[in-house]
Amino acid sequence: MFRNSSLYKVMFSLPFILLTACGGGGSLVSDIPKATPPVEVPPVVVEPEAPIVGCQNEQYAISAVTDDGTFDGDYEPKNAIDGDTSSDSRWSSLGTANSLVLDLGSDKSVGSLKIKWHDGPSRQANFEVQTSTDNNAWNDVLKEGVSSGKHSGFEQVDLTESVARYIKILGLGNNLNDWNSIVEVEAHSCEGADGQIIDEFPNELGIELIDWYLSVPTDEDNNGKSDSIKEIDLAAGYTNSEFFYASADGGIVMRSPSYGFKTSTNTKYVRVELREMLRRGNTGYSTQGVNKNNWVFGSTSGTAQANAGGVDGELNVTLAVNEVTTTGENYQIGRLVIGQIHANDDEPIRLYYRKLPGNDKGSIYFAHESRVENADEVYIEMIGSRDNSASNPADGIALNERFSYRINVESNLLTVTIIREGKDDVVATHDMSDSLFDQDDQYQYFKVGVYHLNNSSDDEFAQATFYEIRNSHSGYADSE
Numbered sequence: 013m014f015r016n017s018s019l020y021k022v023m024f025s026l027p028f029i030l031l032t033a034c035g036g037g038g039s040l041v042s043d044i045p046k047a048t049p050p051v052e053v054p055p056v057v058v059e060p061e062a063p064i065v066g067c068q069n070e071q072y073a074i075s076a077v078t079d080d081g082t083f084d085g086d087y088e089p090k091n092a093i094d095g096d097t098s099s100d101s102r103w104s105s106l107g108t109a110n111s112l113v114l115d116l117g118s119d120k121s122v123g124s125l126k127i128k129w130h131d132g133p134s135r136q137a138n139f140e141v142q143t144s145t146d147n148n149a150w151n152d153v154l155k156e157g158v159s160s161g162k163h164s165g166f167e168q169v170d171l172t173e174s175v176a177r178y179i180k181i182l183g184l185g186n187n188l189n190d191w192n193s194i195v196e197v198e199a200h201s202c203e204g205a206d207g208q209i210i211d212e213f214p215n216e217l218g219i220e221l222i223d224w225y226l227s228v229p230t231d232e233d234n235n236g237k238s239d240s241i242k243e244i245d246l247a248a249g250y251t252n253s254e255f256f257y258a259s260a261d262g263g264i265v266m267r268s269p270s271y272g273f274k275t276s277t278n279t280k281y282v283r284v285e286l287r288e289m290l291r292r293g294n295t296g297y298s299t300q301g302v303n304k305n306n307w308v309f310g311s312t313s314g315t316a317q318a319n320a321g322g323v324d325g326e327l328n329v330t331l332a333v334n335e336v337t338t339t340g341e342n343y344q345i346g347r348l349v350i351g352q353i354h355a356n357d358d359e360p361i362r363l364y365y366r367k368l369p370g371n372d373k374g375s376i377y378f379a380h381e382s383r384v385e386n387a388d389e390v391y392i393e394m395i396g397s398r399d400n401s402a403s404n405p406a407d408g409i410a411l412n413e414r415f416s417y418r419i420n421v422e423s424n425l426l427t428v429t430i431i432r433e434g435k436d437d438v439v440a441t442h443d444m445s446d447s448l449f450d451q452d453d454q455y456q457y458f459k460v461g462v463y464h465l466n467n468s469s470d471d472e473f474a475q476a477t478f479y480e481i482r483n484s485h486s487g488y489a490d491s492e
Contacts, residue, residue: 123202130193143176165253229272285461290321306455322485340468349463373408
């Protein structure tokens with residue numbers, strides 16, 4: 013029935029350093045015939061080989077930071093090492109060849125930097141890096157450096173390894189103007205210093221995210237809401253080393269804090285989440301409305317179906333939940349939404365994963381929100397219980413355990429399936445005939461990610477890794 017859109021099978025690998033220690037030694041044993049008279053043979057001594065010490069990926073403390081007196085207003089050098097990754101806390105300097113100098117306090121073996129650039133997703137910073145032991149004689153360790161222009165998180169900057177106390181980042185403006193702006197910088201002992209830092213999702217591996225935009229809990233544009241990474245930028249390889257990055261085992265990590273910028277003033281919770289966009293970058297279609305960006309139920313009129321981007325829908329996702337909260341209000345602990353159907357204002361389904369601190373496995377359930385005035389939400393438990401004091405579910409899903417879910421809508425019938433290797437599928441249905449989503453002004457879209465429903469924790473994170481995301485609709489064509 014459905015025409016499949018692009019298959020999102022994510023196959024990534026992250027750089028890492030294999031550390032080995034080699035040693036040698038021992039004595040040479042040989043049968044030496046005795047001469048007459050005896051000849052003394054001095055023993056052969058084989059010096060043991062010095063062990064090869066691999067880089068330990070150490071992050072160095074930066075004891076001081078200065079520039080050449082060119083910083084702009086409140087955007088002084090110390091902002092670049094204060095641990096605050098918001099864009100208002102940055103070093104900014106106008107003009108080419110302006111420099112930021114890091115002092116490590118003593119000589120260190122330096123092999124890389126991690127830099128969070130201001131306006132990282134929208135412009136490419138030009139820079140060079142030099143190192144020195146005395147803050148006087150400088151060695152070039154990176155020439156003609158250019159940031160990706162795609163990432164709002166930290167980027168890895170590998171350097172020619174050197175012994176240095178001082179590190180100079182020479183700002184050469186960017187591809188739009190002569191501003192040099194760094195939100196935060198870290199110094200590391202060797203290349204590939206942080207396994208979570210990636211360059212981009214490689215296009216040759218079939219990665220395509222043009223059907224989605226991403227919400228991350230930052231506010232780079234200073235509009236007071238979380239940032240939205242639109243379809244074109246997302247498909248071009250956007251990543252964020254804090255919230256949206258590749259895993260070592262071939263997935264997309266979505267990691268959400270308990271606190272941060274939200275998508276609107278109406279929501280109470282933070283999220284790192286993909287929103288389905290059937291327009292595939294064609295901004296001639298609004299994000300809202302019954303149009304080619306959204307889909308409708310097969311129980312709507314023929315006119316609504318003709319105007320929409322698709323009719324009915326199916327979402328197939330494979331994931332593993334890696335981290336949930338263990339503190340906060342009792343009803344919020346350990347819960348997150350991993351998939352949704354969203355309508356104009358309401359949610360036909362929110363699919364939950366929840367694991368309580370005393371349990372080693374988590375539960376799966378979903379909520380259906382009717383549009384009928386004063387109607388209560390309907391909760392349907394599929395694996396385990398949603399109760400705040402639920403016992404360990406015997407057939408539950410542990411952290412880091414891969415599983416799949418399928419959300420299917422045909423006319424007014426909602427079907428949810430949980431799929432695990434070696435186990436029977438768990439299936440639940442709900443009749444939405446009386447929920448008023450089949451009215452002609454109602455439009456739908458899928459959402460996938462970590463909608464973090466705990467705003468009372470001790471600043472904990474929730475995290476899931478997604479290995480497959482596949483959406484389909486009747487009448488939906490990728491080329492539209």
